[in-house]
Amino acid sequence: MSMNDLIAAARVNKAWPFQEAQRLLKRYPDGVKPDGSPVLFETGYGPSGLPHIGTFQEVLRTTLVRRAFEAMIGAKPEDGKTRLVAFSDDMDGLRKVPDNVPNQALLAKHLGKPLSRIPDPFEKGHESFAAHNNAMLRAFLDRFGFDYEFIAANDMYNSGRFDAALKQVLRKNQAILDIMLPTLREERRRTYSPILPISPSTGRVLQVPVEVVDPEAGLVRFQDENGASVEQTVLGGTAKLQWKVDWAMRWYSLGVDYEMYGKDLTDSGVQSGKIVEVLGGRKPEGLIYELFLDEKGEKISKSKGNGLTIEEWLSYGSEESLGFYIFPNPKSAKSLHVGVIPRAVDDYWQFRAALPTQELDKQLGNPVWHLLRANGGWQAEEAPGAGDTLPVTYGLLLNLVGVLGAEADREAVWSYLANYVEDADPAKHPELDVLVGTALAYNREFVAPTLKKRAPVDGERDALKALDCALQVIAPDMPAEEIQTIVYEIGKREEFGFENLRDWFKCLYETLLGSEQGPRMGSFIALYGVENSRKLIAGALDR
Structure with a gap:
């Protein structure tokens, strides 16, 4: 793919990062600012709390727009045509003592003071409460490989770099x-x-x-x-x-060209946009995104603790799957709970496998194209890992772990994977090994406590006996697709009384696996082993 091909395709693509970047291109048709300085993207952080999944999604989405804009102007990340600033509002006064920090009595003595002038309650050697949380932010962003510049309000105010803008605020005080x-x-x-x-x-x-x-x-x-x-x-x-004035002053002083923010800041964005124009600046382009919801459809609240943390997601899924889940439809609310993780993992790998074979316009609409470029890659379809596949789906892996039980360990899972995966060695399949660990954790916390295998009834018993007889005579290494065909044919037989194949598979999932949903049974039997699968059937019939 040539640079010219990429530019032409990016400028007409309908993926949301390109649509956002198109607005910047209208702002700067030549792709550069009049003074030649880089186009500036900004994300904001309030250091009264630790960085969380909302912080991650804002930096990720802003980065995706930044890379889309670079594609539109034919720039590579190393060209320096854009900047991303992660700004910490650490001059804000502490309004209340957070519930989830130590030494609360210490913080209570300093209520109302700037966060950057309050002692570190964590006692980690940082000069202030804000300095501790700012360090956590930088470590958090570095963990995911984001390319950014960190700026703290405390440094800007104290050093005088905001002084010119502050004088302008005084001049425009009445306006x-x-x-x-x-x-x-x-x-x-x-x-x-x-x-x-x-x-x-x-x-x-x-x-x-x-x-x-x-x-x-x-x-x-x-x-x-x-x-x-x-x-x-x-x-x-x-x-x-004041917050809205501060936001506008920051846009004016730094020359911010793009900043997205949540729906809850819509009013702030309107007022700050008016104020920055009074100061003599220009409101940045930006996207107003919807907020995350919990599994009940309620707004996620840090005080309620009804959200899902980054650490929790990474305990039960992968980094890539988190980015993949966040990518689509930023203007639509997303339910954020552990139940969405398995599907996100498998969908990520499906899109990743498809990337190199897609036409250019389809590549630019593929979330993985954007995610692989996020941290520096230019031709994402040629990036390391593009086109890779997992030898087993995460859903299938979860079903295997579920059958093995809450006491299963990594070694046991890999011993079963040897039935299905060529060169079943964790060292040769590191990404699969990560998912083995997360599958074990997911099963232990959420699956094993809910599994309940029911007894088969009526024609289900005869169908299971027929499946057992079929498995008794097949080769242990029969391919999964051939086993799947056998399963299909049994489910189609009229004497067993299934109205459709869905009922047959529901029977298999509920009697053999203890869940309402499950994998392709041919793949599961090949993975778990024919004889082990026959033991599952025997257990169901005995029930």
Whole structure:
């Protein structure tokens, strides 16, 4: 594939990252900013809590748009035509003590202070609570190989790099108030100010009326917590901005061109967009994405603990499957619970296997094409691993582990895989070995406690006896497809009374595996072994 072919195909492709990147191309038709600087993508992080799956999805999706834009302008990642900034709002005041951190009494003493000026409750040697969480963010993003630049609000405010933008906020103070005050309740209007000075007496971020004294000098006047009238600068880390103003100021100061955000920030995006224009900047392009839901369809809440963490997903699935699950339809809400993991793993591998043989337009719509490019690959269909397949599906692996029971271990699973997989050696199949471990964990936590094999009834018993007789005479190494044909033919026989093949397979799943759904039985029998499968049938008949 030539670069010109890629550019032409990318510019007309309907996959959502290309549709988002198309908006950037309209912003900069030549693919570059007027001053020649890189097109800037940004993601935001609030370090009052640890990074989570929402952080991951925002950085991943933004990266996908970044790579799509590069494809449209014929740039490779190493060309430096784009940047991705992960911004931490660590000057925000601590509003409440999080439930899931140690030394809560320590944090309670520092309520209201900037997160970057509160001691580290984790006692890990970091200079502040925010520094600890920022380090966790960087480790989190590095774990997944994201290409990004980390910027902390604390560094920008304290170093003076935001000073010019802060002076502009002071100059436009009344215009900003004209935007914000109509959106606030009467009580809030009386204390609202775009500027949040930091108390010289307590170090807390203050929500008080502020009078602008001298915009060019950065001077303001306000009443401190002790009642004193204070005149001080807002420069050099002595103040921060209200959230919506801060967001707009960041866009203005850094020159952000693209930032996506969740549906819950829709109103903030509208107001911040107006404010950045008042400051003399331009609102970034961006996607408003839907939020994650739990298995009951309720919004995921950190305080409720009804979500699924990154660690939980990686305990029961793979990194690639998480990205694959997040990829489609960002404007539609997604249910995020452990039940979606097995399908995501198998779908990822199905799309990955298909990638090299697809026409270019189909490749560009394949989620795996985007995921393989996310961290630097240019021609994703030629990337290491493109076109690979798993020798067994994750669903089949889960069924095997389910039959082996909660006490099964890695060695036992691999001994059965030898019936089905050529060169059944974990060292030769490292990605499968990862899934063996996650399948064991998934089975132990979610499958084994729910398995309940029922007894066969009426014609089901005769059908199972017929299957046992057929298995008795076949070769132990009969291919899975031939075994599947035998299973099909038995299910079609009228004397057993199945209305359709679905009923026959439901019988097999419920009596032999103890679940309502299951694998292709030919594949399962080949994997589990003919004689072992006959023992399952005998157990069902005895039941």
